[in-house]
Amino acid sequence: MPIGNMSAAKIHHSGGPADTTNSLKHLVNATHVASVMLAQTKQITPEILAPVFDAIKKFDCGEVGLMEPWHWTARKGEFLNSSNSLLSSKPPGLYYFHIAETSNFSIGIFIIPPGAQLPTHDHPKMSVISKVLFGSTKVKAYNWKNGVGDQVRGGPVSIHHDEILLNKGDIEYLLPDSGNIHRFSCIVNDEKVAQESNCENMLGCAVLDVILPPYNDNEGRHCVYYKEIVDANLGLCLKPVEPPEDFFVENLN
Numbered sequence: 001m002p003i004g005n006m007s008a009a010k011i012h013h014s015g016g017p018a019d020t021t022n023s024l025k026h027l028v029n030a031t032h033v034a035s036v037m038l039a040q041t042k043q044i045t046p047e048i049l050a051p052v053f054d055a056i057k058k059f060d061c062g063e064v065g066l067m068e069p070w071h072w073t074a075r076k077g078e079f080l081n082s083s084n085s086l087l088s089s090k091p092p093g094l095y096y097f098h099i100a101e102t103s104n105f106s107i108g109i110f111i112i113p114p115g116a117q118l119p120t121h122d123h124p125k126m127s128v129i130s131k132v133l134f135g136s137t138k139v140k141a142y143n144w145k146n147g148v149g150d151q152v153r154g155g156p157v158s159i160h161h162d163e164i165l166l167n168k169g170d171i172e173y174l175l176p177d178s179g180n181i182h183r184f185s186c187i188v189n190d191e192k193v194a195q196e197s198n199c200e201n202m203l204g205c206a207v208l209d210v211i212l213p214p215y216n217d218n219e220g221r222h223c224v225y226y227k228e229i230v231d232a233n234l235g236l237c238l239k240p241v242e243p244p245e246d247f248f249v250e251n252l253n
């Protein structure tokens with residue numbers, strides 16, 4: 001999904017990967033190579049993606065300043081890091097930490113407060129590999145029944161997987177023709193704490209997204225949000241909708 005009014009500093013603009021360190025450098029380099037191959041062949045393959053999977057497994061989020069989980073202080077409506085430094089006092093939304101982008105790929109981290117959701121959205125002609133860096137999330141994903149989505153009218157879908165639970169270190173991926181529409185719902189890790197009125201220290205979750213190629217309206221890769229409906233004739237369908245009114249993504253860069 002694209003990030004509204006994002007002014008993220010790109011660590012790289014075009015041509016080659018940035019000079020970063022260790023596992024981050026490895027991930028950026030591997031994604032750069034894969035994205036260039038994809039741009040040439042126009043066809044995603046396991047061989048193209050394999051080095052990216054290898055790099056994302058080894059990625060250490062501490063290298064980009066996300067070494068420890070962040071906590072949500074529900075009582076105060078504040079979002080804190082592990083040192084209790086205030087990051088935001090806005091209502092619950094999502095947060096995005098931009099890492100790298102070229103015309104062929106983008107890499108970033110979504111941080112989702114407890115109970116919040118990255119609404120159902122698609123990734124036309126795109127492949128996405130996601131890794132949970134901390135916390136837990138449930139993921140529901142869909143396939144268009146006719147193979148190609150109609151972003152204007154929506155259409156019938158099948159369930160690719162239904163609310164699978166991903167924990168720290170778990171990796172999930174989608175392809176142009178497989179599980180291409182999905183949503184993430186952050187799990188409240190500590191039910192006992194969550195049930196208390198003055199709940200504090202509930203974990204959010206962080207999800208690293210490696211996207212190739214990135215969203216680009218001019219090249220037909222536009223993000224659309226959807227909601228489930230059941231059509232009397234077609235069965236389970238997704239219908240295009242505006243994102244929820246209280247939904248926002250704040251850029252942390």
Ligand SMILES: [Fe+2]
Pocket residue numbers: 001121123128182
């Ligand atoms: Fe997504």
